[in-house]
């Protein structure tokens with residue numbers, strides 16, 4: 001079969017070489033973007049007088065039919081036609097005849113593929129932002145129900161200080177907010193049209209790049225044709241923002257997995273988001289959280305492979321750049337899917353409030369309270385730390401907790417202790433009082449919920 005670019009070739013192509021070079025198995029995902037780009041291009045060719053109105057009408061008619069067939073999944077691609085761009089051009093020519101060959105006037109596959117990727121990344125970024133927003137809403141809803149649910153806060157995965165469960169959940173809302181803003185910011189750079197840059201040097205035809213940019217919803221055009229066809233920074237930014245999102249989700253996954261274990265026993269996942277074991281009848285496994293944690297690896301992998309692929313490329317387009325696609329496509333599916341799974345998982349999880357709060361009765365996470373108590377009564381904090389450390393050691397020897405110590409034990413440690421110490425070390429009381437800005441005190445958490453609600457409502 002003859003190639004669309006076959007003029008200067010004398011040997012027949014070999015099927016296995018074609019197969020190695022082809023991107024059609026994966027870039028068919030860009031079919032809609034490619035046709036939309038072509039429609040805008042051909043319309044511009046007519047307004048600038050490069051082709052006639054009649055020619056445009058015929059080509060546009062053909063493109064609309066292809067669009068329809070693509071939506072119905074009826075287009076048959078050929079590996080010999082290498083990629084989505086050449087496949088569609090061939091199908092168009094078969095449909096409308098030689099006039100279809102005018103479509104590619106003043107255009108190259110290099111600006112065409114860059115355009116398709118811009119359109120694709122823009123759409124996926126917007127989807128990702130709305131999926132983040134949904135997950136944030138679900139986290140806020142859970143947080144609203146658990147302002148006064150006390151549970152252990154950890155550092156080094158050792159019990160540290162009791163916190164409000166809402167405060168913990170809200171930490172993820174703010175992490176996701178940064179993710180949202182990162183994506184939003186990246187849209188500025190996605191929102192620039194490379195179309196009309198030709199292969200690398202622009203074109204002699206009197207094209208109007210602003211017209212196609214506007215028709216396709218771009219805010220601007222690339223200033224330099226060589227930069228336009230060789231830039232994949234916007235894909236890198238998408239993969240990089242995605243990597244941070246997955247890192248965040250992976251941390252939350254780890255927590256969900258720990259919390260749903262018998263050892264922690266803080267939550268139970270809804271049946272919909274858990275699986276059983278083929279051999280152990282008692283099992284309820286947090287597979288979805290584990291999978292999200294696991295899938296983080298492939299997203300990082302796509303970022304690393306694109307960074308590495310681009311690093312040695314001379315200007316302008318190089319075929320290496322065809323390798324930008326699979327990682328980007330996979331990342332979009334992985335991250336959007338993970339965000340959706342998380343929204344469902346968080347929304348339906350059962351929070352074991354009793355177990356959470358009773359676990360704070362059996363630990364030393366109120367020790368800072370005791371040290372602060374002494375410091376508030378005038379003892380230098382460093383000294384207070386030492387006194388309480390000794391009390392904790394005493395408890396460990398005795399097999400009890402700080403609340404179990406008698407007044408005489410307290411007073412032999414320091415005369416500053418009086419009866420009110422028992423109230424101070426109550427975890428609920430301890431959390432309630434931490435109302436420094438951004439702290440876990442109930443009042444402060446209620447303020448934070450209002451703030452989060454406002455931030456989400458603005459979107």
Ligand code: ARG
Pocket residue numbers: 023027082083084085109110113317319321322323
């Ligand atoms: N399939 C190619 C890609 O994905 C399209 C651009 C090809 N351009 C070229 N001059 N070979 O990058």
